[in-house]
Amino acid sequence: MPIRTVFKAQIDHLQILDENGVLDEKLAKDTLTDEQVVFLYEQMNICRHLDEVAFKLQRSGRMGTYPQNKGQEAAALGSGFAARKGKDWLVPCYRENAALFLHGLPMEKILLHWMGDERGNQIPEGVNVTPISIPIGTQMLHATGMAWAFKLRKEDRAVITYFGDGATSEGDFHEAMNFATTLNVPVVFFCQNNQWAISVPREIQMNSETVAQKAIAYGAHAIQVDGNDLFAVYKASKDALSRARSGGGVTLIEAVTYRLGDHTTADDARRYRDEAEVASWRAKDPIIRTRKYLEGKGLWNDTRQQEIEDRAKVIVAEVVRNAEGIESPSIDDIFDYTFETIDPELETQKRTLRTSSLGQKPEQAGLEAERR
Amino acid sequence: MANLTLVQAINLALTQEMEADSRVVILGEDVGKNGGVFRVTEGLQARFGADRVVDTPLAESGIMGTAIGLAMAGMRPIPEIQFEGFLGPAYDQLVNHAARFRTRTRGAITVPLTIRVPVGGGIHAPELHSDSPEAIYAHTPGLKVVMPSTPYDAKGMLISAIRDPDPVLFFEPKRIYRAFREEVPEDEYTVPIGQAKIVTEGTDLTVVSWGASVVQCLEAIDQLPEDVSAELIDLRTIYPIDADTIAASVEKTGRCVIVHEAPKTCGMGAEIATIIQERCFLHLEAPVQRVCGFDTVMPYYKLELEYLPDAKRIGEAIGQCLAY
Numbered sequence: 001m002p003i004r005t006v007f008k009a010q011i012d013h014l015q016i017l018d019e020n021g022v023l024d025e026k027l028a029k030d031t032l033t034d035e036q037v038v039f040l041y042e043q044m045n046i047c048r049h050l051d052e053v054a055f056k057l058q059r060s061g062r063m064g065t066y067p068q069n070k071g072q073e074a075a076a077l078g079s080g081f082a083a084r085k086g087k088d089w090l091v092p093c094y095r096e097n098a099a100l101f102l103h104g105l106p107m108e109k110i111l112l113h114w115m116g117d118e119r120g121n122q123i124p125e126g127v128n129v130t131p132i133s134i135p136i137g138t139q140m141l142h143a144t145g146m147a148w149a150f151k152l153r154k155e156d157r158a159v160i161t162y163f164g165d166g167a168t169s170e171g172d173f174h175e176a177m178n179f180a181t182t183l184n185v186p187v188v189f190f191c192q193n194n195q196w197a198i199s200v201p202r203e204i205q206m207n208s209e210t211v212a213q214k215a216i217a218y219g220a221h222a223i224q225v226d227g228n229d230l231f232a233v234y235k236a237s238k239d240a241l242s243r244a245r246s247g248g249g250v251t252l253i254e255a256v257t258y259r260l261g262d263h264t265t266a267d268d269a270r271r272y273r274d275e276a277e278v279a280s281w282r283a284k285d286p287i288i289r290t291r292k293y294l295e296g297k298g299l300w301n302d303t304r305q306q307e308i309e310d311r312a313k314v315i316v317a318e319v320v321r322n323a324e325g326i327e328s329p330s331i332d333d334i335f336d337y338t339f340e341t342i343d344p345e346l347e348t349q350k351r352t353l354r355t356s357s358l359g360q361k362p363e364q365a366g367l368e369a370e371r372r
Numbered sequence: 373m374a375n376l377t378l379v380q381a382i383n384l385a386l387t388q389e390m391e392a393d394s395r396v397v398i399l400g401e402d403v404g405k406n407g408g409v410f411r412v413t414e415g416l417q418a419r420f421g422a423d424r425v426v427d428t429p430l431a432e433s434g435i436m437g438t439a440i441g442l443a444m445a446g447m448r449p450i451p452e453i454q455f456e457g458f459l460g461p462a463y464d465q466l467v468n469h470a471a472r473f474r475t476r477t478r479g480a481i482t483v484p485l486t487i488r489v490p491v492g493g494g495i496h497a498p499e500l501h502s503d504s505p506e507a508i509y510a511h512t513p514g515l516k517v518v519m520p521s522t523p524y525d526a527k528g529m530l531i532s533a534i535r536d537p538d539p540v541l542f543f544e545p546k547r548i549y550r551a552f553r554e555e556v557p558e559d560e561y562t563v564p565i566g567q568a569k570i571v572t573e574g575t576d577l578t579v580v581s582w583g584a585s586v587v588q589c590l591e592a593i594d595q596l597p598e599d600v601s602a603e604l605i606d607l608r609t610i611y612p613i614d615a616d617t618i619a620a621s622v623e624k625t626g627r628c629v630i631v632h633e634a635p636k637t638c639g640m641g642a643e644i645a646t647i648i649q650e651r652c653f654l655h656l657e658a659p660v661q662r663v664c665g666f667d668t669v670m671p672y673y674k675l676e677l678e679y680l681p682d683a684k685r686i687g688e689a690i691g692q693c694l695a696y
Contacts, residue, residue: 141437149447
């Protein structure tokens with residue numbers, strides 16, 4: 001018997017808006033309108049400003065550890081915009097703030113989360129996003145299960161789930177891809193390949209040339225896109241979501257982007273990566289690129305830039321006020337939300353805590369005087 | 373009424389809940405066409421279809437994680453983990469996600485999920501098929517853990533678990549899957565989670581146990597001299613523990629022997645002994661005794677009957693407790 005090839009594969013890379021803000025008109029057909037690009041560009045600016053303010057809040061001790069989203073706004077917004085608000089679901093990691101806001105998540109929820117307050121995860125009814133997910137990669141299985149439920153109930157919905165390049169090393173990524181494809185549920189896997197998993201670069205993280213090719217083993221569709229290109233991200237996500245909803249299969253999208261900031265405020269990326277590399281990616285910043293495009297089309301100028309930056313300041317200032325102004329959480333909550341109905345042991349512990357100094361505010365326990 | 377084994381009682385509960393609630397789906401390894409390796413789900417796929425009784429890929433984290441997603445989206449999934457030894461790969465999803473969603477979202481997202489898991493030793497099974505890890509999960513905030521020991525309780529508690537708004541880890545003692553039969557009502561009924569059962573009433577000494585060990589305890593009590601009156605409590609629910617029933621009994625008897633298959637250190641026996649000293653200190657006539665597995669790896673099956681508490685060891689502990 002001769003040797004024959006039983007399987008061949010290739011991975012396509014999609015770019016529509018290049019680094020100089022030049023658009024491939026043909027590929028851009030039926031993607032984003034001028035009005036939509038302006039709107040998304042404004043969102044990028046608002047989210048970038050929130051990101052910078054969040055960083056400062058952490059540095060000034062007003063917020064805990066925070067992972068900056070800086071540089072990845074096009075990946076979040078292009079994909080989030082492709083999902084239908086109120087119908088499709090977003091199951092995020094923690095660098096997709098812009099997509100979550102687009103789907104109605106109040107911005108202060110994100111700050112609350114990083115301020116150490118569970119109410120940041122208390123997503124309002126009707127906002128189809130799940131809370132930020134901290135352990136790496138586990139949320140992909142939840143997304144798959146949710147999509148499975150929608151399929152069983154024959155609901156017209158799809159789920160898009162986000163994760164990083166590092167998460168593709170986790171078993172849950174592979175289990176989720178395998179479950180999703182064997183069950184053929186309407187889920188899209190969106191990898192924000194930002195090149196770094198804390199200090200470990202993509203080349204050490206995996207031996208495969210692309211993240212996208214991992215889809216092939218599971219019989220999923222695969223595409224690599226320029227993750228800083230709003231148009232390419234939008235198109236690939238829209239195609240993948242439509243395909244998912246129509247039962248046409250699961251897609252893995254690899255959005256090639258870059259983490260311009262540190263992993264979190266607790267990290268210092270200068271310890272492990274070259275400034276030259278960061279500088280080269282700074283030039284590919286999605287905000288710069290999108291602005292160039294809009295200016296080229298006469299849709300943007302310095303005045304409008306000033307306007308959006310001023311507006312971002314007003315919006316974010318109010319978000320910070322709301323997040324900082326919320327009343328303190330009650331220690332009762334930790335007991336009351338463990339189960340729907342509190343059990344006798346927890347009730348006893350709750351009562352004990354309330355009647356001991358540990359359960360009281362410092363002044364109630366007489367500690368205030370001591371502190372003075 | 374029908375005379376059913378524990379396996380049949382569980383199958384009946386699953387059938388009736390699937391009949392009553394279209395949100396209930398079963399997923400796991402070999403649960404469909406094969407009816408599960410213990411045949412607990414036998415006939416269910418034929419009856420309810422491959423969409424509701426689903427043979428999944430062989431991946432426990434995948435089973436647990438997708439079950440969580442199903443529950444988050446409003447279904448009532450019943451994942452099966454084939455043996456307790458394979459809960460390991462699902463641990464992260466169970467402990468870090470299923471058990472935490474309600475509290476970390478302050479009630480916005482809940483995970484009503486019943487995880488069925490055959491548990492314990494005594495069936496000459498291979499490695500990692502005979503452990504008793506209930507204490508690990510009782511130590512996990514946000515999880516309920518149950519282990520019925522009779523067909524009647526198994527049916528009623530499984531129905532309670534499926535209807536429960538929070539995740540319930542439902543351990544099925546495999547040693548007594550088919551060990552005996554019991555009259556089980558045809559109609560649906562519930563046995564509440566969180567309530568222990570007094571199996572035999574007595575005044576001289578309390579024996580607390582659960583799962584397959586309840587059978588060993590009954591055997592030990594049968595062999596006691598006629599003038600000894602032992603009270604046997606089947607804990608049934610590991611968490612939330614029914615401290616009131618235990619305390620009321622020990623206040624009456626003043627003596628207690630706790631029996632479980634799991635290793636001794638940090639086993640549930642330690643928790644129960646503490647509850648007793650907190651609540652019954654002045655009633656105690658003797659130190660609380662524990663008859664447990666050992667702090668060793670569960671041996672292969674040639675030695676498993678020496679590892680597991682049997683009537684002889686239990687009887688000796690009872691004797692010592694009474695003689696103190």
